[in-house]
Amino acid sequence: MLMSPAGKIRVLIVDDxxxxxxxxxSVLSKDANIDIVGTAAxxxxxxxxxxxxxxxxxxxxxxxxxxxxIAALRQIMAKAPTRxxxxxxxxxxxxxSTFEALDAGAVDYIPKNVTxxxxxxxxFREELLRKVKEAVKSRFGRVASSSPIVTAMASSRPxxxxxxxxxxxxxxxxxxxNYVGIGASTxxxxxxxxxxxxxxxxxxxxxxxxxxxxxxxxxxxxxxLNAKCSMTIREAVDGDVLKPGxxxxxxxxMHTTLVRQGGQVVxxxxxxxxxxxxVYIPSVDLLLSSMAEATHGSMLGVILTGMGNDGFKGMQLLxxxxxVTIVQDEATSxxxxxxxxxxxxxxxxEVLPLGQIGFxxxxxxx
Numbered sequence: 001m002l003m004s005p006a007g008k009i010r011v012l013i014v015d016d017x018x019x020x021x022x023x024x025x026s027v028l029s030k031d032a033n034i035d036i037v038g039t040a041a042x043x044x045x046x047x048x049x050x051x052x053x054x055x056x057x058x059x060x061x062x063x064x065x066x067x068x069x070i071a072a073l074r075q076i077m078a079k080a081p082t083r084x085x086x087x088x089x090x091x092x093x094x095x096x097s098t099f100e101a102l103d104a105g106a107v108d109y110i111p112k113n114v115t116x117x118x119x120x121x122x123x124f125r126e127e128l129l130r131k132v133k134e135a136v137k138s139r140f141g142r143v144a145s146s147s148p149i150v151t152a153m154a155s156s157r158p159x160x161x162x163x164x165x166x167x168x169x170x171x172x173x174x175x176x177x178n179y180v181g182i183g184a185s186t187x188x189x190x191x192x193x194x195x196x197x198x199x200x201x202x203x204x205x206x207x208x209x210x211x212x213x214x215x216x217x218x219x220x221x222x223x224x225l226n227a228k229c230s231m232t233i234r235e236a237v238d239g240d241v242l243k244p245g246x247x248x249x250x251x252x253x254m255h256t257t258l259v260r261q262g263g264q265v266v267x268x269x270x271x272x273x274x275x276x277x278x279v280y281i282p283s284v285d286l287l288l289s290s291m292a293e294a295t296h297g298s299m300l301g302v303i304l305t306g307m308g309n310d311g312f313k314g315m316q317l318l319x320x321x322x323x324v325t326i327v328q329d330e331a332t333s334x335x336x337x338x339x340x341x342x343x344x345x346x347x348x349x350e351v352l353p354l355g356q357i358g359f360x361x362x363x364x365x366x
Contacts (some may be wrong), residue, residue: 009036009136012053013041014046014072014212015061015087024059024087027125027357037141043067043075051080057135058084060127062097062105070101077105083135087112095220102189107135111214134307135188138334143225166325169360175324179242179265179299180207181291183284183314186305187334188212191354192304193225196247198358201230204365205300206242206265208250208258210287212280212306215253222249240267248350250282257290265294280310284338288314297321300364301346305333309341319347326350326357 011028013036015021021039030035037053040046042064044155050058058076064071073084086109088098098109108131113124188211199207213221219235219250225247226233236248236256242265250256257268257274272278278286288311299316303311305328315325327339327349332354342348352360 007178008057009132009208010037010053010056011132012037012049012058012060013039014043014049014064014159015062017061018039020061020087024128027128028336031129034132037288039160043069043072046072047079050076050082054080055082057132059086059087059110059132060101060341061087061112061292062089062094070097070104071353073101073104073106073220076137081105083107083138083140085110085131085135085217090216090227092213092216095217098217099189099221099224104328107138107140111216112295121208124249125206130307131186134335136185140333141218145252158292162214169350172324172326172360172363175364177205177298177300177324179205179295180302180361181288181314181318182207182209182301182302182304183306183311183338184209184213184304184308185212185280185308185335185338187305189221191328191334192334193228194354195302195304195361196231196233196360198365199231199247199363200231200241201245202365203231204244204292206244207247208230208236208242208256208267208287208291209247209281209313210250210256210284212282212284212310215251216251218249225249228232228252236267236269238267238269243263250287252282255282255286257286259290260294264270278310280308284311285314290325291315292321297323299323300361301325302361303327303338303342304354304357305337306338308337311338312341312345314345315342315347316345324349326352328357329353348352 013021013024025036038049040049044067060069067171082107086101086106088094088109090111113120222235231247232248255270257267301315327342327348329351330336
């Protein structure tokens with residue numbers, strides 16, 4: 001972790017709104033471990049100060065005059081690579097820009113809250129502090145997901161082409177599944193795209209994903225994945241059935257559970273007030289636990305990069321019911337918290353680099 005001599009996290013704030021610059025400074029400066037080293041009112045000034053001040057972390061607005069946040073991010077990554085958290089509006093356009101920024105190298109994002117609600121402001125303060133501290137602990141710089149040859153082969157494959165997977169790893173051989181559940185958090189948007197892009201259109205099992213995102217972001221994120229992957233991918237709605245060739249993204253702002261109805265496994269969305277014990281929304285623990293019950297353990301659970309331990313209890317129940325588990329390894333995780341909890345808890349059948357996980361899931365086709 002890069003720190004100032006005093007041991008503080010040195011932060012540069014880039015935002016064209018004087019109100020937001022002041023609000024972010026007010027939140028972060030109250031923490032004794034954080035030092036605000038500068039502010040900038042647009043992307044050009046942000047790039048200049050990033051080079052001159054060499055902060056440990058930058059909070060970056062997206063929509064700014066002269067140079068927007070994504071253009072500034074790309075210049076910073078080229079000239080003075082730095083951990084960046086994007087400050088995003090809670091709109092569809094804000095979501096699309098955020099995912100573009102994550103692809104360009106941003107570590108994480110935080111939704112901009114401009115309401116007068118004291119509760120919303122408290123959530124923003126807590127999220128901002130938590131994400132800044134997470135970001136400086138994150139693995140910085142992309143780890144190659146797979147070899148250039150494998151990547152080229154995957155990208156050149158027609159979307160409708162089928163895949164004949166190689167044999168399953170020794171640990172997973174002989175295991176049978178009917179469904180796949182995936183959980184992720186920090187670093188998850190990019191990691192999940194890598195995983196799902198490796199799964200062919202004719203994959204015979206239904207997939208559902210729980211990723212910590214606000215309500216306004218999960219729909220645009222599902223649309224983005226659908227445009228980039230072979231499978232059909234969309235945001236889940238209450239009553240959806242898990243079926244072959246379809247990957248569902250659990251909607252933000254609520255929890256998602258799975259129930260068995262006859263011979264089908266069906267999505268049931270529930271308000272967060274129904275399960276106040278779950279801190280993360282949507283809860284990966286709740287999603288995987290209910291899925292393990294609904295599928296009688298006939299499923300594969302996958303945990304990707306993320307802070308905390310959400311997903312561990314779900315994977316634990318899944319294992320008790322005879323399910324199969326894969327987690328992302330430390331070397332390719334942005335934050336190793338969620339996978340590490342599963343490894344330390346003894347519920348990971350296989351620990352794999354990000355670039356291999358999608359291929360390993362595809363091997364269950366045979």
